[in-house]
Amino acid sequence: MNVIVIxxxxxxxxxQTINTNASWLGQEISKIGGNIIExxxxxxxxxxxxxxxxxxxxxxDVVVITGGLGPTKDDITKHTLTEYFETELEIHQPTLExxxxxxxxxxxxxxxxxxxxxxxxxxxxxxxxxxxxxxxxWFEKTGKVVISLPGVPYEMKGIMTEEVxxxxxxxxxxxxxxxxxxxTQGIGESFLxxxxxxxxxRIRQEGLGLAYLPSPGIVKLRVSSTQGxxxxxxxxxxxxxxxxxxxxxxxxYENETLPEIIGKQLLEKGLKIGTVESCTSGLLANQxxxxxxxxxxxxxxxxxxxxxxKEEILGISKTTLLENGAVSEIVALQMAEKGLEKLDxxxxxxxxxxxxxxxxxxxxxxxxxxxxxxxxxxxKAMKFQFGDNxxxxxxxxxxxxxNWLRYELLK
Amino acid sequence: MNVIVIxxxxxxxxxQTINTNASWLGQEISKIGGNIIExxxxxxxxxxxxxxxxxxxxxxDVVVITGGLGPTKDDITKHTLTEYFETELEIHQPTLExxxxxxxxxxxxxxxxxxxxxxxxxxxxxxxxxxxxxxxxWFEKTGKVVISLPGVPYEMKGIMTEEVxxxxxxxxxxxxxxxxxxxTQGIGESFLxxxxxxxxxRIRQEGLGLAYLPSPGIVKLRVSSTQGxxxxxxxxxxxxxxxxxxxxxxxxYENETLPEIIGKQLLEKGLKIGTVESCTSGLLANQxxxxxxxxxxxxxxxxxxxxxxKEEILGISKTTLLENGAVSEIVALQMAEKGLEKLDxxxxxxxxxxxxxxxxxxxxxxxxxxxxxxxxxxxKAMKFQFGDNxxxxxxxxxxxxxNWLRYELLK
Numbered sequence: 001m002n003v004i005v006i007x008x009x010x011x012x013x014x015x016q017t018i019n020t021n022a023s024w025l026g027q028e029i030s031k032i033g034g035n036i037i038e039x040x041x042x043x044x045x046x047x048x049x050x051x052x053x054x055x056x057x058x059x060x061d062v063v064v065i066t067g068g069l070g071p072t073k074d075d076i077t078k079h080t081l082t083e084y085f086e087t088e089l090e091i092h093q094p095t096l097e098x099x100x101x102x103x104x105x106x107x108x109x110x111x112x113x114x115x116x117x118x119x120x121x122x123x124x125x126x127x128x129x130x131x132x133x134x135x136x137x138w139f140e141k142t143g144k145v146v147i148s149l150p151g152v153p154y155e156m157k158g159i160m161t162e163e164v165x166x167x168x169x170x171x172x173x174x175x176x177x178x179x180x181x182x183x184t185q186g187i188g189e190s191f192l193x194x195x196x197x198x199x200x201x202r203i204r205q206e207g208l209g210l211a212y213l214p215s216p217g218i219v220k221l222r223v224s225s226t227q228g229x230x231x232x233x234x235x236x237x238x239x240x241x242x243x244x245x246x247x248x249x250x251x252x253y254e255n256e257t258l259p260e261i262i263g264k265q266l267l268e269k270g271l272k273i274g275t276v277e278s279c280t281s282g283l284l285a286n287q288x289x290x291x292x293x294x295x296x297x298x299x300x301x302x303x304x305x306x307x308x309x310k311e312e313i314l315g316i317s318k319t320t321l322l323e324n325g326a327v328s329e330i331v332a333l334q335m336a337e338k339g340l341e342k343l344d345x346x347x348x349x350x351x352x353x354x355x356x357x358x359x360x361x362x363x364x365x366x367x368x369x370x371x372x373x374x375x376x377x378x379x380k381a382m383k384f385q386f387g388d389n390x391x392x393x394x395x396x397x398x399x400x401x402x403n404w405l406r407y408e409l410l411k
Numbered sequence: 412m413n414v415i416v417i418x419x420x421x422x423x424x425x426x427q428t429i430n431t432n433a434s435w436l437g438q439e440i441s442k443i444g445g446n447i448i449e450x451x452x453x454x455x456x457x458x459x460x461x462x463x464x465x466x467x468x469x470x471x472d473v474v475v476i477t478g479g480l481g482p483t484k485d486d487i488t489k490h491t492l493t494e495y496f497e498t499e500l501e502i503h504q505p506t507l508e509x510x511x512x513x514x515x516x517x518x519x520x521x522x523x524x525x526x527x528x529x530x531x532x533x534x535x536x537x538x539x540x541x542x543x544x545x546x547x548x549w550f551e552k553t554g555k556v557v558i559s560l561p562g563v564p565y566e567m568k569g570i571m572t573e574e575v576x577x578x579x580x581x582x583x584x585x586x587x588x589x590x591x592x593x594x595t596q597g598i599g600e601s602f603l604x605x606x607x608x609x610x611x612x613r614i615r616q617e618g619l620g621l622a623y624l625p626s627p628g629i630v631k632l633r634v635s636s637t638q639g640x641x642x643x644x645x646x647x648x649x650x651x652x653x654x655x656x657x658x659x660x661x662x663x664y665e666n667e668t669l670p671e672i673i674g675k676q677l678l679e680k681g682l683k684i685g686t687v688e689s690c691t692s693g694l695l696a697n698q699x700x701x702x703x704x705x706x707x708x709x710x711x712x713x714x715x716x717x718x719x720x721k722e723e724i725l726g727i728s729k730t731t732l733l734e735n736g737a738v739s740e741i742v743a744l745q746m747a748e749k750g751l752e753k754l755d756x757x758x759x760x761x762x763x764x765x766x767x768x769x770x771x772x773x774x775x776x777x778x779x780x781x782x783x784x785x786x787x788x789x790x791k792a793m794k795f796q797f798g799d800n801x802x803x804x805x806x807x808x809x810x811x812x813x814n815w816l817r818y819e820l821l822k
Contacts, residue, residue: 013447015437016624019430022452026426036424038459039452041433048449213427281700282693285714289692292769300720303696303712312755313711344723358703 001034001172004056007041008049008067008077009151021066021156032165033175033226034062044068049080057144061172064164067151069117069134078120078137081148085139087123094128095120095135102133127163131155136163145171176228181213182221182239183256184249185403189214192221192249196242203238216392217399248407258402259287259294265409266297266347274343275301276314276335278326279353279369284398299345304335314338327352327364332381336372340379348374349401350381356390367393371401373408412445412583415467418452419460419478419488420562432477432567443576444586444637445473455479460491468555472583475575478562480528480545489532489548492559496550498534503546506531510544538574542566547574556582587639592624593632593650594667595660596814600625603632603660607653614649627803628810659818669813670698670705676820677708677758685754686712687725687746689737690764690780695809710756715746725749738763738775743792747783751790759785760812761792767801778804782812784819 005025011017019041026036037060042048049068056063068077082089096118103110117133120126127136127147134150136159147164149156168174184192189212193200200210203223208231213220223238225231243250252261266273275284285301288294304310307321316334324330335350353369360366367386372379384400386393416436422428430452437447448471453459460479467474479488493500507529514521528544531537538547538558545561547570558575560567579585595603600623604611611621614634619642624631634649636642654661663672677684686695696712699705715721718732727745735741746761764780771777778797783790795811797804 007450012434013437013450014441015434015439015447018434023423023426023429026424028426030425036426037454039418039424039450041450041452043448277693281709282688282696282712282714285693285716286697289716295716298692298716300716300724301693301712301714302724303693303714305696305700305706305709305711309711309754313713313753342724343720 001062001168001174002037002060003029003034003062003064004038004040004060005036006049006052006056006063006065007039007151008044008065009041010043012041012067013043021151021153024153024157025064025066025160028160028165029064031177031179032168033177034168034172044076046076046080049077050084053081053084053146057141057146061144062168063144063146065146065148066156069148069150077148081137081139081146082121085121085123085141085146087121089119090122091118092120092126092135093118095126098129098135099133125167127159129155129159130162131158138164138167175226177224177226178228178231178235179222179224180232180235180239181223181254182242182250183252183254184219184221184242184246185217185251185258185399187219187246187249189219192219195246196221199238199241199245206234208235208238217396247410248403251403251406258399258406259291262288262402262406262409263291263294263297265406267293269409271297271346272299272344273297273347273349274299274339274345276339276343276348276350276372277301277303278305278310278335278351279355280351280394280397281305283394284349284351284401287398287402299343302339302342310335314342325364327354327368327370329370329381329383332370332372333374333379334372336374336381337379340374340376346376347405348372349405350374351397351401353384353393353397355393355397356388369393369397369400371397371404373401373404375408412473412579412585413448413471414440414445414473414475415449415451415471416447417460417463417467417474417476418450418562419455419476420452421454423452423478424454432562432564435564435568436475436477436571439571439576440475442588442590443579444588445579445583455487457487457491460488461495464492464495464557468552468557472555473579474555474557476557476559477567480559480561488559492548492550492557493532496532496534496552496557498532500530501533502526502529503531503537504529505539506537506546509540509546513544536578538570540566540570541573542569549575549578586637588635588637589639589642589646590633590635591643591646591650592665593634593653593661594663594665595630595632595653595657596628596662596669596810598630598657598660600630603630606657607632610649610652610656617645619646619649628807658821659814662814662817669810669817670702673699673813673817673820674702674705674708676817678704680820682708682757683710683755684708684758684760685710685750685756687750687754687759687761687783688712688714689716689721689746689762690766691762691805691808692716694805695760695762695812698809698813710754713750713753721746725753736775738765738779738781740781740792740794743781743783744785744790745783747785747792748790751785751787757787758816759783760816761785762808762812764795764804764808766804766808767799780804780808780811782808782815784812784815786819 012019022039040052042052068075125138129135132155137148139146209224211222223235288298310316332352336348339348350372356366366388369384372381386396423430433450453463479486536549540546543566548559550557620635622633634646699709721727743763747759750759761783767777780795783792797807
């Protein structure tokens with residue numbers, strides 16, 4: 001199944017909107033075994049739409065078009081496709097009912113332009129949109145498929161998931177792909193590849209696919225099979241090997257996140273957490289509370305950014321600060337320890353570091369970070385040396401702190 | 412100047428990387444008066460590259476190609492273009508010297524594949540890359556221009572800015588565009604448009620262009636002229652009108668940000684700031700310290716997320732909390748007031764609200780936020796009602812707090 005994606009919209013061409021729809025379609029269509037061969041971004045013009053659809057339909061099996069289905073005048077995709085496929089518009093009752101309900105529930109008046117959204121081409125399959133007023137359309141011509149979807153990301157994704165993917169599976173002989181992704185933190189991509197060289201050879205010999213998906217601080221490994229669920233157990237066995245080999249690095253599977261995972265751990269154990277932050281200045285606390293229900297285990301934080309507050313709020317002595325500097329093992333330890341007491345929690349994480357771009361010295365270069373972890377059983381600190389990008393250093397600090405906590409909570 | 416952008420790379424097609432290069436090119440080329448007529452995303456294959464360049468060169472005046480210039484084997488853009496323009500590769504001495512210096516400075520060995528990056532087509536203008544090892548190329552054929560650039564965003568942007576835009580201005584009769592953008596916070600796009608209807612009519616009658624660029628909490632208004640600098644003063648006069656009309660909403664111009672602006676104000680006045688946060692849990696502090704040098708005015712924060720810490724750390728009485736709830740005017744006032752004292756600062760901002768998705772009641776729906784502002788002269792609180800999206804509510808809270816502070820500091 002070769003696919004061309006056509007994205008319609010001047011806002012994409014002039015860069016006012018980033019084309020995240022095309023990326024999502026690329027990811028999801030690849031996952032089910034489809035092959036994206038080209039992407040076109042074009043303007044809301046009739047000639048341009050006809051020319052591009054004509055080009056794409058000759059080259060690919062499936063053309064997915066997004067954008068240009070709103071109620072405003074410049075959204076002309078529907079009219080153009082109706083003409084291209086030599087059919088005509090007629091009111092589609094189920095869509096009209098959906099639109100009417102949509103407006104009455106929101107107590108907003110329905111305009112003529114909204115009613116016109118229910119006028120849809122006769123000779124096509126209407127794809128239900130459960131998230132908005134513009135229905136999708138599925139045209140077929142000489143065995144080729146042309147799909148037209150609204151450009152609003154959650155509407156497009158909803159229709160693809162609920163209406164399009166099941167039809168793809170019926171119509172095309174897709175390889176039945178099976179994927180499983182394992183998530184690692186704290187080991188760079190090339191170092192990870194080196195450590196897993198033997199493992200990688202073995203899984204490739206079995207005919208399984210492997211993709212490294214790196215992002216700052218996290219590398220995801222996706223193993224895939226073209227044999228579908230049949231290889232599920234085999235893949236899970238292989239992934240378990242990595243988990244056993246690298247228990248500190250492997251933190252989860254699929255779409256799990258570290259705040260989610262430590263949230264579950266803390267809830268299960270009935271532990272309360274707080275943070276004392278210097279360089280990250282709230283970023284760590286913010287990640288922890290990004291999970292719904294975090295108030296069940298997160299109490300709060302002290303952001304002691306200045307020397308003064310490290311003294312006044314935490315009670316770290318001036319001598320300790322001046323002799324060791326704020327970015328030091330002893331200060332990280334004391335921040336966590338004092339935080340445990342002041343915040344009256346079971347666990348306290350602390351961060352102190354030189355995020356950059358300024359503030360580095362020969363002894364303490366930009367990217368140096370100390371993380372502290374205090375519990376009722378004692379306090380420890382760990383040293384990290386990240387790079388020279390401020391934002392990335394802060395991100396890595398937060399991920400490292402959360403992953404360290406996860407590992408400690410396993411014990 | 413009609414432009415087609417070709418983005419090369421399988422990582423773009425399968426959605427592993429989002430195509431931010433195309434958006435940036437769209438924005439910048441539009442700004443100088445160019446017209447992006449189409450975008451193509453294609454794979455690293457010779458036939459595909461030739462076919463797309465051929466298509467684009469027939470349709471546009473300029474073709475900008477990004478990607479496929481790295482030292483690895485699958486990066487074949489250079490070889491393909493060399494063949495397409497019927498020329499041959501030869502070592503380009505300045506590029507070779509640049510690459511040699513690049514590796515010796517980083518004390519990394521230079522591989523044969525790195526040397527080969529200096530082999531460049533004879534019949535083209537070499538575009539210096541000051542940020543990496545892959546030079547850009549500028550080909551001309553029957554009056555059309557084809558430009559090939561690396562896909563790494565900061566390298567591509569550097570070459571465009573330093574080498575390509577100046578050449579565009581020489582070669583093409585571009586309308587000399589002049590733009591100025593004014594930044595507003597706290598007024599929605601449609602409400603703003605209503606308030607500015609008369610103003611908008613007047614500037615359109617003058618032949619000036621106007622674009623509303625909305626993002627959560629902020630609406631930017633860009634006024635543009637095709638007459639270039641000639642209209643600079645006129646545009647500035649018009650924008651000053653908005654500033655006088657909406658002094659609470661207008662916070663700056665061009666690329667300024669609220670943390671930057673309040674940072675300058677605090678530095679000038681020699682004031683120290685801190686925050687006491689509940690719902691935003693560090694997001695506000697984090698925005699304030701996102702500016703280099705923020706340690707000169709930011710002391711720190713108390714993130715009193717739980718009722719317990721509001722009592723224990725701030726000393727807000729249990730009765731006050733139970734009678735009014737944590738999301739109330741009195742608690743916002745006390746959070747700011749107590750923070751001023753505990754953090755020993757000149758200004759303290761506080762936030763308490765129901766970010767959602769859960770926790771709303773009939774009296775206090777999701778999106779209700781109280782912001783407090785304490786100074787040595789007293790304390791005030793302001794009520795906001797945002798929407799039902801958690802992330803957006805938190806973003807709006809931070810922007811509203813910073814913009815309120817900006818306005819107070821003007822007095």
